[in-house]
Every structure is written in structure tokens, then in C-alpha cells.
Amino acid sequence: MTSRSWSPAPARPDPTRQITLGGCASPTYASVPTPGTATALPLPAPATTVLVIPAYREEGRVGDVVRQVRRLGLDLDVLVVDDGSPDGTADEARVAGATVVRHPFNLGYGSALHTGYCHARRRGYSRLLQMDADGQHDATMLERLVETLDGGADIALGSRYLGGDAPRSSLVRRVGTRLFAKVASLWTGVRITDPTSGFQGLSARAIATVANDGFPEDYPDTDVLVEHARSGMKIVEVPVVMHERLGGMSMHRGARIAWYAYKMLVTLLLLPVRRPTPLRRRDTVARLP
Amino acid sequence: MSASLAMSLLAGTAEELQPLLDRQRFVALAIAIGVLLFVLELVRRRKLREEYSWVWIGTSVALIVLAISNDLLVTLSQWVGAASPVSTLFFGAFVFLLALVLQYSVRLSRLTHRHRTLAQRLALLEQEVSELRAAGRTRAGADRTVENAPRRVSDQGRDVVA
Secondary structure (H helix, E strand, C coil): CCCECCCCCCCCCCCCCCEECCCCCCCCCCCCCCCCCCCEECCCCCCCEEEEEEECCCCCCHHHHHHHHHHCCECCEEEEEECCCCCCHHHHHHHCCCEEEECCCCCCHHHHHHHHHHHHHHHCCCEEEECCCCCCECHHHHHHHHHHHHCCCCEEEEECCCCCCCCCCCHHHHHHHHHHHHHHHHHHCCCCCCCCCCCEEEEHHHHHHHCCCCCCCCCCCHHHHHHHHHCCCCEEEEECCECCCCCCCCCCCCHHHHHHHHHHHHHHHHHHHCCCCCCCCCCCCCCCC | CHHHHHHHHHHCCCCCCCCCCHHHHHHHHHHHHHHHHHHHHHHHCCCCCHHHHHHHHHHHHHHHHHHHCHHHHHHHHHHHCCCCHHHHHHHHHHHHHHHHHHHHHHHHHHHHHHHHHHHHHHHHHHHHHHHHHHHHHHHHHHHHCCCCHHHHHHHHHHHHHC
16 A cells, blocks of 8 residues: 655655654743754654544544554554553554553543653654544544645644534533633634644644643643644644544543633633743653653 | 720730630640650651651640740730630641641642653653664564674684685
């Protein structure tokens, strides 16, 4: 099977070549990545793009998602971040052909994403795509995200509401989404219809911004978008198709909705005056040894 | 007029405040000494770090001082406007616990942040190690074939012969 490459993307480098990994995340919150200086690991050179799939208890689904992506023949590396699942999520992803990073215990969806961002930073990927492991996101939409990034966007945000064919959701969920979409649109100055979307593409600049120890461990959506806009990232929404989840559990259910609302309120209220991380060091995860 | 108000505030209502009864004093002392000894024992058994022990030791010492010196407790009660020295002790205990619990929440947040970043770093390094190991195995396997390591030796041998 011939590997289909996105038009402006450079050809895949020689896999036997030694690569220099990207430099440490710089101490300032938003800055352009600097080329690596010291460490070169004798690992095969990565594709220029990495697809990050955070997964928790997705046995029976994550394998299909990985295979669907690989069947498309895109020039990208697939990374599944297993957030400490007690089931066979990690093995299933590995068998399906993904690189797997496994948290020793459950750290939360945001942390799994953050681990993926730091992986991309450590390996020096120039583009990052992210999608969910439960089959909600349609893999054929990945190309749209890449095209948007190639068009100069730093964040390509896949929106299920732009296309008009959104899957059904509860009333609380719809009202909440509308509210936070309004907040995100007002604050970022860009029309945002789906701030909770986990179907995104990030440029190298954007990866450098989020590979920061202060990245929220759960529900990284409206606050992260606002943070991106504040550090000068260009956000572009892209219409995508989303399906009903194949199974598993939504993060937005029961008492967690109240927790989500509270967390977003406090985070957004304090956002302009808040320190980025509790400790002075901001690159504990992204820093190379 | 304000001066007389200040005077009356400072003087308080000393006449109304009864010092601690001997029984109250004894109970307070017994508890304070008990806590002090227990905390020291915990530190001795390394179940409590010195870092966390000083707050408890400080409190029990303060309680002992207050129980012994009646004047101090009565003066304190006047300052905070307590109805009786006993409620001053309760009030102090409440404020102390509040501060302690808040401080623990702060420490917990910091520890959560640290253990989260450590776990993430560990996960990434683990993946990199396994990738490097796999790469090393492939290279070792390649070395053992006729193409590499043995050939070099025979080449040298041939050079010597030539």
C-alpha cells in the first residue's frame, strides 16, 4: 500500500538516520520551539505529524480507531496515551500498530493529552492531531485538520456544530456548550461553536504552548482555547462529523457536570491573573534528560 | 470620648471573667502534655516528619502555658471579646485547626502536581527506554550475522596474510 502524503508536507526522512530531539520547553509560557541542542537518541526519525489518542478503559474500541486511521495511509505516527486503564487498552492499541505511552495510574483526560503534547515536543514533531479513542471522531476528517494547519492556523478545532449534523445530547449539555461557546467566542475574538471538542490539530507553536506543566488535568477546553488566544495563536474552527460513541462512558455525566461548571468558572475568572504553574519549573514533563 | 471608649475596650470586662477552675486547668494540662508526648513518640518512630510535627508541639506548648498562667488567658479573652476563658481556648483551637487544614490542602495540591508530572515523565521515559531497547536488540541481531562483526575479524586476518 502506497503511503499517501499531504501535499506540502516534506517526504518522510530516512528512518535509519539519527535524529536530534526538539529542545526543552522554554521557561516562558508561549514561545516558538527552539531546535534541539544536546540529546540525540538513536531512534528512527518520526513522521512530521503525530496523532495523539488519549484512552482510558477503551478496550474493544481503541484498536478499531487505530486501525481505521492506519487504513487511511496518512503519513503520521499514531500515539495512544493509555491513562492507566485496568483493562487491555494498551495492548490492544499496541497490537493495532500504535506507539503506546502508559501512565502508571489514572491521571485524567487532560494529563493524557498533556503527555501526548510533551511526547510531540520531545520528538520534535511539527504537527499534532488529537482525537478520542471511543470512535466518536471520524478519522476521515483528519485531513481537514491538516489542511487547516497548513493554511496557517495554529489550532484547527473540529466542530460538530458547524456542519449542523451534531449527535444528540442532553439539555444541560447543550445549554452548557452554548454558554461556554459564547464565553470562548467573546474572549478569543473568534467564533467558536464547539469549545469542548477534543478533535483538534496543533501547530509546532501551539504544541510548545501546551507542553507546559500547568496544563489542566481534566476538561481542557474553553480555558485552554482562551489561553491559546492570549498567547497569540490563530484558532480556526473546522466542520467535522462526529458519531455517537461506540460505548464506554462520557466524561460529561452526573455530578461531574456540576464540577465542570465550577472548575470552568473559577479557572476563567482567575485566568488573567493566574500563574501558569504551581512550581517555578514549567517543563518537568517535556524536558529532555 | 473615643479615648474613654478605647480605655473601656482595653480594660474589657475583667470583673466578669472568671479564671479557669482547677478541674478545667487540670484537664487542659493533661491533654496538652498527652499530645506533646504522643507527637514526640510519633517523631521518634519516624511516623511523623519533623516538618509536620512543629505545629503540634507548638500548640501543645501554647496550651500548657495558657493553662498554667491564668492572667494570660484572661487577657487574651478580653482581647478577643470572649465570654469566658474556656471559649477562648475553643476559639483558639478552631482557628488553629482551620489554618492547619488549609495548609494541608495547599500541600496536597503541590504534591498532586508533583506526582502527576512525575508519573507523566516516567511514562514517557519508559516508552523511550523500550524503544531504545528494541533498537539495540535489532542492532545486536544485525551484528551477529555474517555481514558484520565476524567479517571484520577475518578481514584483519586477510590483511595480515596479504
